[in-house]
Structures are given as structure tokens and as C-alpha cells.
Amino acid sequence: MEYADFIGEVQHRAQLDSREAALSVSRATLTTLSERIDPGQAENLGAQLPExxxxxxxxxxxxxxxxxxxxxxxxxxxxxxxEEDPAEAAFHAQTVMDIVEEAVTEGALRDVKDQLPDDEGYGNLFEIAESEESPT
Structure with a gap:
């Protein structure tokens, strides 16, 4: 996935008013994720995203x-x-991770998920992508 496509998808799905806001949301989510997972795994994931x-x-x-x-x-x-609404920040993070899931291999994302606690908290981070996979 190209950078412009990724940011455009974040802007559209998160209903943000600018590409700058979409970049800010993406940066915030990915940087925070990098603090939580193994650096080598973060680099592997990052290698599959636009530079x-x-x-x-x-x-x-x-x-x-x-x-x-x-x-x-x-x-x-x-x-x-x-900042004023944690639910909004959670939605933004979910949106970014939904698009990351589309941009990287299944194995790379599974490796990330495996490093996060298996509880309802971090499960929410992947809620959008997983709900789209469910049959209706």
C-alpha cells in the first residue's frame, strides 16, 4: 500500500478533516505500538508499511x-x-490498525497480536478488522 493511499484511508474511515490529522493519528498509533512490542517485531511490521x-x-x-x-x-x-475523548482516540487507533492489517502480511500482524495480552482490552484494538471478517 502506498503512503497516500494509507493516509487517505485513515482520513476517510476515521472521518478526519485533513490528511495532516490522519498522519497525526497514524503516527500516534504506530509510535505507541512500537513502545509496547518487541523492537525487532516493530521493525518487521514497519518494513511492510510505506517508509x-x-x-x-x-x-x-x-x-x-x-x-x-x-x-x-x-x-x-x-x-x-x-485528547479530550479517549473513545475517539481508541477509534482512531482501531482505524489505523484496520488499515495496517490490510497493508501487511497475516503473519506479521499475528506476530504483533501474539505480543499483546490476550484480554478484551487489546482485543479492542483489532475490533474493526475482526468484525469485518465475521459473517453477517
Whole structure:
């Protein structure tokens, strides 16, 4: 997936008013994810994304353990779009991860999911993509 397509999809699906806001949401989500997963895994995921986005996954060298609420708080603080509304920041992160899922191999995303706690918190991060896979 090309950078312009990725950002355009984030803007459209998250209903953001600009490409700059879509980039901010993407940067916030990917940078926060890079703090939570193994650096090597983050680099592997980033290598499958457009270079302009993959670099956000390569900026952190230390893994931190934090829950989904902290993940959302960090995204909200970074994006400055959903700062006042954690639910909005969570939706933005879900939107970005939905598009990441379309852009990378199934194995790369499974490796990321395997590093996150198997609870309803982080399961929410992949909620949009998983609900689209369910038969209606």
C-alpha cells in the first residue's frame, strides 16, 4: 500500500478533516505500538508499511508493559485530535490498525497480536478488522 493511499484511508474511515490529522493519528498509533512490542517485531511490521509510516515503528528500542487504557491515553496525548475523548482516540487507533492489517502480511500482524495480552482490552484494538471478517 502506498503512503497516500494509507493516509487517505485513515482520513476517510476515521472521518478526519485533513490528511495532516490522519498522519497525526497514524503516527500516534504506530509510535505507541512500537513502545509496547518487541523492537525487532516493530521493525518487521514497519518494513511492510510505506517508509514514511514504518519509521514510526523504528523509533523505540525498549519495550514497556502497559494496558490498553494506557495505550489509548498515549495515543490521545500524541495525536492531539482525540485528547479530550479517549473513545475517539481508541477509534482512531482501531482505524489505523484496520488499515495496517490490510497493508501487511497475516503473519506479521499475528506476530504483533501474539505480543499483546490476550484480554478484551487489546482485543479492542483489532475490533474493526475482526468484525469485518465475521459473517453477517
Amino acid at each position: 514514511e509510516l514504518g519509521r514510526f515503528l523504528e523509533e523505540v528500542d525498549d519495550v514497556e508493559r502497559f494496558d490498553f487504557d494506557e495505550f489509548v491515553d498515549r495515543v490521545a496525548e500524541r495525536e492531539r485530535v482525540g
